Structure formats: structure tokens, C-alpha cells
Amino acid sequence: MTETNRWPWLFVPSVLLVAFLTYQEKTRLELAPVATWSILTTGILIVTAGLFIWRRRPNNRCWWMISAAGFAWFVGDFEHSIREPISVFAFSFGRWQGALLAWALLAYPGGRIETRRGRAVMVSLVFLFSMRSLSRLFLHMPPDVAGYGTTNRFLPITDDRWWRLVENIFGWGYPLMMLAVLVIVSDQWLRASRPGRRMLSPALVAVASLTAIVLAETLAGWNAVVGSNVRVFQVVSYAYVVVAWSLAVGLIRLRQTRSAVVDLVAELAGDGTPVQLGPALARALGDPTLQLLPWSEAAMAYVDNLGSKADLDSFGPGRAVTRIERQDQPVAIIVHDIALLEDPGLVNAVVAAVRLTIDNADLQAEIERQLAEVEASRARIVEAGDAERRKIERDLHDGAQQRLVTTALALRLAAARLGENVDPSTRTVLAQAVKELGEALDELRDLARGIHPAILSESGLVAALESLVDRSGLPVDLEIHIPEEPPTSIAATAYFAVSEALTNTLKHATASRVKVRAVVADGLLDIIVTDDGRGGATATTGSGLSGIADRAAAVGGVFHLHSPHGDGTRFELKLPCASS
Amino acid sequence: MGHTVLIVDDHRAFRLLARELLESEGYLVVGEASDAVGAVEATARFQPDIVLLDVRLPDGSGLDVAKALRGQASPPLVVLISTADYAQAVASCGAAGFIPKGRLSAASLRKVIDAA
Numbered sequence: 001m002t003e004t005n006r007w008p009w010l011f012v013p014s015v016l017l018v019a020f021l022t023y024q025e026k027t028r029l030e031l032a033p034v035a036t037w038s039i040l041t042t043g044i045l046i047v048t049a050g051l052f053i054w055r056r057r058p059n060n061r062c063w064w065m066i067s068a069a070g071f072a073w074f075v076g077d078f079e080h081s082i083r084e085p086i087s088v089f090a091f092s093f094g095r096w097q098g099a100l101l102a103w104a105l106l107a108y109p110g111g112r113i114e115t116r117r118g119r120a121v122m123v124s125l126v127f128l129f130s131m132r133s134l135s136r137l138f139l140h141m142p143p144d145v146a147g148y149g150t151t152n153r154f155l156p157i158t159d160d161r162w163w164r165l166v167e168n169i170f171g172w173g174y175p176l177m178m179l180a181v182l183v184i185v186s187d188q189w190l191r192a193s194r195p196g197r198r199m200l201s202p203a204l205v206a207v208a209s210l211t212a213i214v215l216a217e218t219l220a221g222w223n224a225v226v227g228s229n230v231r232v233f234q235v236v237s238y239a240y241v242v243v244a245w246s247l248a249v250g251l252i253r254l255r256q257t258r259s260a261v262v263d264l265v266a267e268l269a270g271d272g273t274p275v276q277l278g279p280a281l282a283r284a285l286g287d288p289t290l291q292l293l294p295w296s297e298a299a300m301a302y303v304d305n306l307g308s309k310a311d312l313d314s315f316g317p318g319r320a321v322t323r324i325e326r327q328d329q330p331v332a333i334i335v336h337d338i339a340l341l342e343d344p345g346l347v348n349a350v351v352a353a354v355r356l357t358i359d360n361a362d363l364q365a366e367i368e369r370q371l372a373e374v375e376a377s378r379a380r381i382v383e384a385g386d387a388e389r390r391k392i393e394r395d396l397h398d399g400a401q402q403r404l405v406t407t408a409l410a411l412r413l414a415a416a417r418l419g420e421n422v423d424p425s426t427r428t429v430l431a432q433a434v435k436e437l438g439e440a441l442d443e444l445r446d447l448a449r450g451i452h453p454a455i456l457s458e459s460g461l462v463a464a465l466e467s468l469v470d471r472s473g474l475p476v477d478l479e480i481h482i483p484e485e486p487p488t489s490i491a492a493t494a495y496f497a498v499s500e501a502l503t504n505t506l507k508h509a510t511a512s513r514v515k516v517r518a519v520v521a522d523g524l525l526d527i528i529v530t531d532d533g534r535g536g537a538t539a540t541t542g543s544g545l546s547g548i549a550d551r552a553a554a555v556g557g558v559f560h561l562h563s564p565h566g567d568g569t570r571f572e573l574k575l576p577c578a579s580s
Numbered sequence: 581m582g583h584t585v586l587i588v589d590d591h592r593a594f595r596l597l598a599r600e601l602l603e604s605e606g607y608l609v610v611g612e613a614s615d616a617v618g619a620v621e622a623t624a625r626f627q628p629d630i631v632l633l634d635v636r637l638p639d640g641s642g643l644d645v646a647k648a649l650r651g652q653a654s655p656p657l658v659v660l661i662s663t664a665d666y667a668q669a670v671a672s673c674g675a676a677g678f679i680p681k682g683r684l685s686a687a688s689l690r691k692v693i694d695a696a
Contacts, residue, residue, distance in 0.1 A: 401663035409597035441682035454664035467668030
């Protein structure tokens with residue numbers, strides 16, 4: 001809320017001040033305390049109703065009409081002031097609360113009077129009240145009319161016929177106009193559908209109360225009402241409160257409906273689609289006939305759940321179509337009870353919420369598409385990397401390794417064929433060359449295996465893991481249950497993961513026992529490597545373990561490392577596996 | 581008379597040197613093959629005591645050849661050879677042992693034969 005629209009808070013001290021002055025005035029007049037308190041609480045409650053609406057619906061102008069009615073209620077109570085200007089002013093401008101509340105009624109629920117007949121009635125009411133106020137201010141008032149002895153000090157006119165004429169016109173016109181308000185609101189209510197009636201019901205209660213008050217005042221006369229009986233006066237006073245608070249409650253109920261719509265949309269935001277949203281909106285708005293028809297680019301039309309084109313002219317009377325667009329492009333239409341248009345704010349909220357939901361669904365779909373694309377491309381990168389590793393390993397096998405092998409055999413053969421008379425140093429050199437070449441071949445074999453283990457391609461994951469464990473130099477308990485060979489990228493990931501885990505254990509864990517378990521169950525290859533070493537392993541960025549975690553994620557797997565200091569290490573990898 | 585040997589490898593230079601190396605130590609190389617199909621045919625034809633079998637052949641895996649040979653009426657002793665490490669695959673294919681190609685010698689072959 002901005003600083004500029006906090007000024008209505010000034011109504012609080014203002015109404016308290018006015019109530020205090022009223023209390024003093026009534027005490028001076030020795031009015032019955034019950035009646036005095038009725039006056040005070042009525043005015044305060046009416047102003048409070050206005051402020052309540054302002055707090056909840058700051059853009060709805062009904063709030064100030066109702067607050068002003070509360071102040072107008074107090075103004076009339078100074079008719080009896082001993083200060084002549086005050087009593088003249090109060091007598092002239094008091095009792096405007098009826099007109100202000102009628103205005104709020106006609107403007108309910110949107111805050112503006114939308115119908116021509118409503119505006120005509122309101123203009124008539126304002127004219128009647130203004131005419132009476134001006135008449136009381138500027139025309140002669142007989143000293144005995146109100147019984148207060150107030151006289152017109154501004155424009156003394158000895159002939160009071162005009163004044164009486166105005167009073168008579170007002171006396172008939174005011175109740176007639178209130179009856180017109182009653183007719184308008186009742187007609188609106190009768191013609192409305194179920195959601196419309198629910199919306200207009202508070203106004204119906206309010207208009208019935210206000211009309212009853214006005215008729216009572218007219219038939220009995222205000223002074224008669226005040227003077228007849230404290231109970232009657234209390235009933236009339238609190239009827240004004242009922243009017244004000246009926247409207248306030250009605251507007252808050254509307255807000256709750258909006259909140260329900262917004263909450264609903266927020267709830268659906270994750271996976272809401274127009275098809276799901278339509279029935280949900282129908283429930284939230286209390287309009288079971290509501291339909292949400294999305295725009296179909298293929299059909300170039302709004303379509304229903306079955307994909308059939310909607311005929312916008314076929315919805316019939318009592319139905320309204322609200323269009324939802326985004327950047328001038330059609331998104332959907334809501335076909336609903338025309339009564340919902342009584343609250344344009346509600347419709348706007350629904351449109352905004354639906355647009356947000358659809359945007360969100362589109363965004364979600366786009367994110368999911370991009371995520372799937374990223375996951376697919378990541379998997380492709382891993383597969384391409386594996387393919388490249390296999391190629392390099394094969395090139396080594398077919399090229400350098402073969403040449404070195406034949407060279408080693410040739411040297412060994414040459415050494416075997418050396419005659420007896422050969423210089424011993426030549427024999428030593430040849431033997432040394434054969435030995436060096438053998439070691440070079442071993443190193444090259446290890447290198448090739450690190451790039452891609454040939455046994456994995458030739459014999460499968462089980463043999464590759466057994467080979468890995470066999471070479472590890474660790475006391476390993478091996479448990480394997482892999483009935484079918486997993487996909488190539490999964491098998492390679494599993495192999496390199498176990499290799500990395502065993503290498504880490506050998507280098508850092510100082511473990512006495514290691515257990516490797518590789519089991520396929522429920523479509524998952526579950527690999528667990530545990531040791532009883534000193535723990536403390538971490539998958540820090542750039543480490544071999546983090547590389548395994550990245551690789552596992554790339555093929556849709558999950559990596560978990562639990563390695564508390566001094567309590568061993570548990571390395572677990574779950575990989576999706578087509579075979580089971 | 582020494583054991584008869586069939587050498588199966590797709591590299592001609594290796595076959596030539598292996599033949600000379602083994603024959604210089606008393607083995608009798610009865611034949612050579614350069615692929616999987618040829619290996620099976622040559623085994624049936626020459627009935628060697630020992631088949632020195634490369635694992636990676638151009639038309640298939642030597643492991644499969646070893647399994648096929650194991651099913652014969654009088655199967656030869658199959659010794660896998662490769663530049664890569666296939667020691668772990670020996671049992672599953674019914675071979676008698678594995679020798680890295682660079683370590684091939686009459687002595688290493690004798691060790692496998694003795695262990696079989």
C-alpha cells in the first residue's frame with residue numbers, strides 16, 4: 001500500500017472526535033443513556049464498515065460512500081445544538097446517510113452504478129436531498145417545525161410555503177426513490193443465476209433494511225421515531241448498521257471468491273491445463289455451467305474438450321464470453337453466467353489467473369522439453385566419449401601394441417638364435433631390450449585398459465568387474481547378479497565407478513576388507529562398494545568420484561557417498577538398466 | 581615329438597614370428613588362421629593339440645571360438661592370447677589359460693599346458 005492512500009486512517013480519530021462531541025451534546029440534552037450509546041455505536045459501526053471495505057477492497061468506491069454515511073449519521077444529531085450555526089448546518093445537512101447508503105447499494109458490488117435506471121434513481125435522490133438541504137438552509141423555517149426554535153439566519157423569508165412544499169416533495173420522493181432502489185436491486189437479484197444471487201444477496205438484505213427504515217421514518221416521522229420509544233429507535237439505528245455491514249460482508253465474500261480463484265490457480269500452477277482448470281474454476285466461482293475453451297492453432301478456433309469448434313453465438317441468453325489473450329493472440333475463452341460480470345474485478349482476476357496458469361503450463365512444458373534435451377544431449381556426449389575411448393583403445397591394439405608385440409617376439413627369437421660365439425654383452429643387451437619391451441607392453445596394456453577395458457566389450461560387465469577385482473590387490477568380497485548385459489553406456493559407467501572406488505580404497509582407505517556388490521533388480525543396476533577403512537572420502541569437484549557422479553547423472557543414475565571419518569566408506573550407484 | 585599347435589591371429593607378422601619362436605623350442609605348428617571361421621575350420625582339419633587363439637579377430641570374438649571348440653569331440657587345449665588382459669575370461673569360455681602376446685614364449689606356453 002502506498003503512502004498516498006493511507007489518509008482514510010484519519011477517519012478513525014475523526015469519527016472518535018465526532019462521537020465524543022455527539023456524546024457531549026446528548027449528555028447536555030439529557031438524552032437517555034441507552035439512546036445516546038445507540039447513536040454513538042451506530043455511527044462508529046457504519047464508519048468502521050466503510051474502513052473495513054477500504055482495507056480489503058481499496059479500489060471499490062463503496063467504502064467512502066458508507067464511511068460518509070456514518071459521518072452524516074452524526075451530523076444530524078447536532079440539530080439540537082445551542083450554537084445556532086451548528087444547529088442550522090446539522091438540520092440542513094443531517095440524515096444524508098440514507099442517500100449515501102442508497103448510492104452504495106446501487107453501486108454494489110463494482111463500486112460504480114452501471115445501469116441507466118440506477119443512475120437516474122441516484123440523481124433523483126441527490127436532487128431531493130440537495131433540494132431539502134438548500135431549502136432548510138436558505139428558506140424560512142417556522143420556529144415550531146422541528147421544535148428546536150432554530151431560525152434561518154442567512155436569508156430570512158417570512159413566507160414558509162416554499163419550505164413546506166420542498167419538505168412535502170422530499171417526504172414523498174425519498175421513500176419512492178428508496179422503493180425504486182428496492183425494485184432495482186430485487187429485479188437484479190431475481191434475474192440473476194445462482195452465483196449471481198449469491199453475490200447480490202447481501203445487497204438484498206441491505207436494501208430491504210434501508211427501505212424499511214425510510215418507510216418507518218416517513219410514515220411515523222423521524223422525530224416521532226426518536227421520541228416514541230428507545231427500543232424502536234435502537235431498531236432503526238441498528239438497521240443502518242445492518243445496511244452498512246451487509247454490503248461490507250458481501251464485498252469481502254467477493255474477495256474471498258477471488259482468493260479462492262487465485263488459490264485454486266496457484267494450486268494448479270504446477271500441472272494445470274485448460275482442461276483441468278475449467279471445472280476447477282466452475283467450482284470456485286459457483287457457476288457449474290462455466291466452460292473454459294482453449295484456442296486451437298490447428299483448428300484456428302476455440303475448441304471444447306472433445307476438440308470440436310465452439311460456436312460463439314450459440315451460448316444463449318444469460319451467458320457471457322470473456323476472452324483471454326496474450327500479446328494480442330487468443331489463448332482461451334471463458335463462457336460463464338452473465339451475473340459474474342457484476343464484479344468486473346472478479347472476472348479480471350480470473351482472466352489474469354487463467355493467463356498465468358496457461359503461461360506457467362507453457363513455461364513448464366518448455367522447461368521440461370529443454371531439460372529432456374539437455375539430458376539427452378548429456379547422455380549422447382557420454383556415449384560419444386565412450387565410443388571415442390573404444391576407438392582409441394582399438395587403434396592402440398591394432399597399431400602400436402601389435403608392432404611392439406612383434407618386435408618383442410623378434411628380439412626374443414633373435415636372442416634364441418644367437419650362436420655360441422656371440423659377445424656376451426650382445427646377449428645381455430638383447431635380453432634387456434626384450435625385458436624393457438615387455439614392460440612397455442604391460443604399461444601400454446594398462447593405459448589401454450584405462451581408456452576402455454577391452455574385456456568389457458568382449459566378455460561383458462561381469463567378467464570386466466571380476467577382472468577389475470582380481471587386479472585390485474585388495475581382499476575383495478564380490479557379489480554379482482547381472483542376468484543380462486546392461487546397455488553399453490551403463491556397463492561402462494558401472495565399470496569405471498567400481499574402478500574408481502577400488503582405486504580410492506587402495507590409495508586412501510587403508511581398509512582390511514572391501515565388498516563389491518553389483519545387482520540388477522527392478523530395472524536398476526545397484527552397485528555398492530563398501531570398505532572398513534578410515535573414511536573421510538569426498539566427491540569434491542574435479543575428483544574422480546565427482547566425475548563418476550557426473551557420469552552417473554548423465555546416464556540417468558544416482559550416486560551417493562557416505563564416508564564418515566573413521567567409519568569406513570559406502571559408495572553407492574544406482575543406474576537405470578533395461579534388463580532386469 | 582612336441583605338441584602340435586594352431587596359431588590364430590589376424591596379424592601375419594605375429595603368426596610368422598610366433599611360429600618360428602615355438603618351432604625353435606620344439607613345438608610343431610601345424611597351421612595358421614587369421615579369423616574366427618578359419619580357426620574352426622583349421623582346428624577341424626589339423627586336429628592340433630593346442631590352439632593359440634587371439635581374442636580379437638576381425639570376424640568375431642576368440643572367446644566365442646573357444647566355446648565352439650570346447651564342444652568338439654576331442655577339443656584342443658585353447659590358450660588365449662591378446663595385447664589386452666583377458667585372464668578373467670578364461671574360465672567362462674573353457675580356455676586353458678591366457679598369455680599376453682608380448683610375453684609369448686615356449687616357457688610361458690609350457691606353464692599353461694602344465695597347469696591345465
